[in-house]
Amino acid sequence: xxxxxxxxxxxxxxxxxxxPENKLMVVKGKVIEIYEGxxxxxxxxxxxxxxxxxxxxxxxxxxxxxxxxxxxxxxNITIKYPDHWSLLNFNKGxxxxxxxxxxxxxxxxxxxx
Numbered sequence: 001x002x003x004x005x006x007x008x009x010x011x012x013x014x015x016x017x018x019x020p021e022n023k024l025m026v027v028k029g030k031v032i033e034i035y036e037g038x039x040x041x042x043x044x045x046x047x048x049x050x051x052x053x054x055x056x057x058x059x060x061x062x063x064x065x066x067x068x069x070x071x072x073x074x075x076n077i078t079i080k081y082p083d084h085w086s087l088l089n090f091n092k093g094x095x096x097x098x099x100x101x102x103x104x105x106x107x108x109x110x111x112x113x
Contacts, residue, residue: 054095
């Protein structure tokens with residue numbers, strides 16, 4: 001029983017991996033909304049996409065909501081993210097952002113070198 005509980009806990013709380021850039025998935029789209037969610041997370045909504053993309057604890061660093069909104073709303077960006085699954089996010093509706101690019105510039109990254 002203890003092994004089963006441990007296995008369930010691992011599947012529930014799998015940490016999001018920090019991967020090298022060549023191992024990340026890529027999505028491009030127009031930003032329609034940026035807002036705070038979770039605990040100091042920054043959430044991004046892209047036009048025509050159901051997923052919510054987020055920077056974990058993004059507001060604890062140098063990123064600011066008002067600046068991001070002014071810079072990125074109605075602009076096309078590239079989001080790079082790990083293909084990650086857990087029981088808490090079984091439908092992959094919430095996507096952890098590893099890197100954001102806009103017009104060839106890196107806006108945010110936590111990518112391994």
